[in-house]
Amino acid sequence: MIALVALFCSCVVSPLAAQSQEMTLPDTIYNPEVSYAKPIHKTIAAIEIEGVRTFDDFVLRNLSGLAVGDEVLIPGDAMSAAVNRIMRQGYFSNARIVVDKYVGSQVYLRIIVTERPRISQVTFSGVKKSEREDLELRSGLRQGTQMTRNNEDKVKQIIQKYFNDKGFRDAKVTITQEPDLSKEGYVNVAIAIEKKHKTKVNDIYFSGNNSLSDHTLRMAMKNTNAKFSLKKHIRSSFLKLFSSKKFVEESYREDLTRLVEKYQEYGFRDAEVIADSVVRTPDGKRVNIYLNIDEGQKYYIKDINFVGNSQYPAEYLDRVLGIKSGDVYNQRRLAKRLNEDEDAVGNLYYNNGYIFAWVDPVETNVVGDSVSLDIRIAEGKPANINKVIIKGNTVVYDEVVRRELYTKPGQLFSREDIINSIRLINQLGHFDAEKSVPRPIPNQESGTVDIEYDLVPRSxxxxxxxxxxxxxxxxxxxxxxxxxxxxxxxxxxxxxxxxxxxxxxxxxxxxxxxxxxKYYQQYSISFMDPWFGGKRPDMFSVSAFYSKTTAIDSKFYNSNASNYYNAYYNSYYNNYNSYYNGMGNYASDLYTQASDPDKSLQMLGASIGYGKRLTWPDNWFQIYASLNYTYYKLRNWSYNTFQNFHHGSANDLNLELRLSRTSIDNPIYTRSGSDFMVSVAATLPYSLWDNLDYASSTLNVSDRYRFIEYHKWKFRGRVFTPLINPATHKYAPVLMGRVEGAILGSYNLNKKSPFGTFYMGGDGMSSYYGGYMNETIGLRGYKNGTIAGNNYDYAYAYMRLSMELRFPILFENSFNAWVLAFAEAGNAWRNIDNYNPFNLKRSAGVGLRVTLPMVGMLGIDWGYGFDRPDNSTVRGGSNIHFVLGQEI
Known part of the structure; x- marks a missing residue:
């Protein structure tokens, strides 16, 4: 028992004694005073972290660079360096290290930090919705990210540059932070933007320019234009007149380079801008630009020598270059003729497999105003195509794309083959021509090249x-x-x-x-295979259609219409609404009941065709032949067309041959290339052997037209010319010129075809019942069908000329939009003998085109006709035309 008591006492007293001894150890000092005058060496025993919410303790310990067991001087460089390392991260607004205690030679440290707040919400004010969306993406500020000083400064710079590029040089950005009371450590960030006014160019003043006029230099500065003045800009181009006039520093510096390049085009090799200044006008809204130019002297080419050429003789390269001794030393033209133009010297090598060749002009001697040039050529070896890679294709089988390519593995590399291949891919219509691009991937080691077609599908x-x-x-x-x-x-x-x-x-x-x-119904089906059989680009097509048109019983309609007016006339003043609604219902019923099934026109047709792509004269030609049959059945047809053919049946069996050439770059918004077509369709000349007297007025009409005979000749041509280089300007305006015409001839003047005639004027879409009986030809500025006489009249010849200036607005996936201005002239003649290409009806106007997925092309045109249609006493005048799925 005594032993147990002694053991218990020893267990209780010993720890207490030890604790008392520790508390009284002479070498333990709490919150010691740190003296910079007398620093001391200690060994780190422990490091505590205080104030972190979103970081682990070990992260801060690692950032500090301090570790348990390190011997440090207190205070000393290691402590200061640790605080600096932590603060440099930008995540903390404050950091300090305190000494909790000394225990002998050891020190216990505590790192105390204050985290910067995190973003709860970001709001923009003073900007439009589209600008706000752009700035949200550009700023990179997201919920949960820390708002550091670096972030704030970076966001200000991004916003100011964004508006500076838009011409708002004085835009002011203010960023404020307010604590989010619902979340500890979070702030709401408010970004207030005051755009102020756009800084525009008031005028540009040149000095030192004796050889080039102020106007020429202003035109060279494409992005920095002076305020429009009729006196100064009377000769300016249309595009220059309406171009941007805002002042953007980056664009201004680029324009100074363009100004020097303009001098170099005129032979002033040493020209430079020796001084420039931008001065605000008193109102602060505009700037005046002052440029002092040293033109130097004008240089000419003394001689040109080709060095390193073995594949082509110097005489041939000299002809391709097109620059000779005595010409002005135009460095811009020299660069284009060496490497940039399609028929440049460099492309001569590039198109024939020498993808590794380079052509470099070197000035070898400059004496007085004469420059001697060496055109140094490193030809290398011709490269063959190793692989052809198709990327991005998810809509058609790869073979459908590959069969259109002129670039095949093992063939000699050719830039022209790549251009032709991408044109054919674009003409398929399955890929976005604006975004689908080819890319050669040369392999210098193997001397080969891979061709990658990066395609973007579109519906x-x-x-x-x-x-x-x-x-x-x-x-x-x-x-x-x-x-x-x-x-x-x-x-x-x-x-x-x-x-x-x-x-x-x-x-x-x-x-x-x-x-x-009850009046009209039409059904059609068609099928076309551009690679019939899958081995060659031979086109096969087949189609069929049926339509039926029923006429109105005019006697029934007129008789009942008069009864209807009498019945409702008396109730007009008593109840207008009842009268108006009743009138509409009765008229609808009457119109439906007036359908006369004994007066109808039916058409049934089918066509089969075969086409072949040619390789001569070039790869863009195609020949196509089709056999076409149409059966017409008229039953007491009362309309005054078709050569008085009102009752009976007719058969039209014809063979059509068509030769076409298409080299357009984009089937939707075409920038370059051309499209030509000539065709002839003919029936057999039945009148030569059927022993019928077609000159006789007693010949039955159904016998006269049982077998229709004719020969139809058509031609069409379109040329697209970009006004700006489309390779460097996606939104290049394009000038389109078009000429087309046709003649419907006969073997026998007494047996002219009642069908296949031309219906001209207006929007060019099918007439009410003439979709398969005649061809509709648009002519904006005039009402439908008014050119060859009265409405629904017909012609046996026509001609149309058009010029369109197209300005693109937007290219976004499958949505495209452009505006246009047009001038047209055309006419149609009932008798071929009256055909006169100098007697045309003129019109002009403007329009809009958009393309939509699953819909195709939609458009609207306003046209004004300057001349009087046939049998009319008034001009065509103002007319609105709608476009659906086709060009007018």
């Missing part, structure tokens, strides 16, 4: 659905066009590219239906 299928109601009943039109159909996969659902339609082979399938109550 080219089209769907049209419209429905309404009229006096004749239901109005409906539905059409769908699949441009990536695959008839080979029709019975193999597992091979479908996507969806429920067999796709992937680039074939085209079109279906359409249209009705106008």
């Amino acid at each position: 080219s299928d089209q769907l049209e659905l419209s429905m309404g109601w009229s006096q004749s009943g239901l109005l409906f039109r539905g059409a769908i066009k699949f441009t990536n159909f695959s008839v080979g996969n029709l019975l193999h659902p597992s091979m479908y590219k996507k969806g429920i339609i067999p796709q992937g082979d680039g074939q085209t399938l079109s279906l359409s239906a249209q009705t106008n109550g």
Whole structure:
């Protein structure tokens, strides 16, 4: 028992004694005084962290550079360096190190930090919605990120540069932070922007320019324009007149370089801007620019020598270069003729496999005003194509793309082949021509090159659905066009590219239906395979259609219409609304009942065609032949067209031959290239052997037109010319010129074809019942069908000329938009003998075009006709035209 008590006492007393001894150790000092006059050496025993919320303790210990066991001088450089390292991270607004205690030779440290707040919300004020969205992306400020001083300074710089590039040089940015009371350690960031006014160029003053005029120098400064003045800019181009006049420092510096390059084009090799200054006007809203120029002297080419050329003789290269001794030393022209133009010296090598060749002009002697040049050429070895890589294609089978390419593995590299290949890919219509680009990837070690086609898919299928109601009943039109159909996969659902339609082979399938109550219905189907058989670019097409048009019983309609007016006339003054509604309902019923099934026109047709791509005279030619048949059945047709052919049936069997050449770069917004077509369609000359007297007025009309005979000749040409280099300017305006015409001739003057004539004027879309009986030709500024006489008249010849200036607005995925201004002239003649290409109806106007996915092209034009249509006493005047899926 005594032993147990002794043991218990020893267990209790010993720790207490030890604690008392520790508390009284003479070498333990709490919160010691740190003296800079007498620093002391200590060994770090422990490091505590205080004040962190979002970082682990070990992160701060690592950032400090201090570690347990280190011997440090207190105070000393190690402590100061630790605080600096922590603060340099930018995550803390304050950091300090305190000494908790000394225990003998050891020190216990505590690092105390204050974290910078994190962002809870960012708001912008003083800007438009689109600008706010841009700044949100550019600033990089996101919820949860820390708002450091570096972030704040960086955001200010980004915003000021953003508005400086827009011409707002004096934009003021204020960033404030308010604590978010709902979240500890978070702040709401408010960015207030005061854009103020745009800084514009008032005028540009030149001095020292004796050889080039102020006007020429202003035109060279494309992005820094003076305020418009009729006196100063009377000769300025249309584009220059309406270009930007804001002052942007970066653009201004680029324009100074352009100004020197303009002098170099005129031979002033040593020209330089020796002084420039930008001075604000008193109102602070504009600046005046003062430029002092040292032109130097004008230089000429003394001689040109080619060095290093073995594939082509110097005489040939000299002809390709097109610059000779005595010419002005135009450095810009020299650079273009050596490497930039399509027929440049460098491209001569590039197009023939020498992808590693380089051409460099070197001045070898400058004496007086004469410069001697060496054109040094390193030809290297010709490169063959190693691999052709297709990227981004998700819509068609790769083979559909590869079969269009002129670049094949093993072939000699050619830049021209790449350009032609991308043009053919664009013409497929399945890829965005604005974003799909080819890229040569040279391999210097192996002497080969890979060609990568980076394609961006776009939807080219089209769907049209419209429905309404009229006096004749239901109005409906539905059409769908699949441009990536695959008839080979029709019975193999597992091979479908996507969806429920067999796709992937680039074939085209079109279906359409249209009705106008009892009066009109039409159905059509067509199929086209651009690579029939899959081995050669031979096109095969087949189509069929049916339409029926029913006439109005005019006697029934007129008789009942008079009864209707009498019935409702008396109730007009008593109840206007009842009268008005009743009138509409009665008129609709009457119009429907007036349909006369005994007066109708039916058409049934089919066509089969075969085309072949040619390699001569060049790769852009194609020949196409089609056999076409149309059956017409007229039943008491009362309209005054068709050569008085009102009852009976007719057969039109013709063979058409068509030669075309298409080299356009983009089928949607074409910037360059041309499109030409000539064709002839002919029937057999039945009148030569059928023993019928077509001159006799007693010949039955149905016998006269049982077999229609004619020969039809057509031509069309379009040329697209960019006004700015499209390779460097995506939004280049384009000038389009067009000429077209046709003649419908006959073998026998007494047997002219009642069908296949021309219906001219207006929007160029099909007439009410003439979609398959005649061809509709648009002529803006005039009403539909008014050019060859009265409405719904017909012509046997026409001609049209057009000029369009197109200005692009937007290219975004499948959405494209551009505006245009046009001038047109055209005419149509009922008799070929009256054909006169100098007697044309003139018009001019403006328009808008947009392309939408699944819809295709939509547009609207306003045109003014300057001349009087046939049988009219007034001018064509002002007219609005709508465009759907086609060009006018």
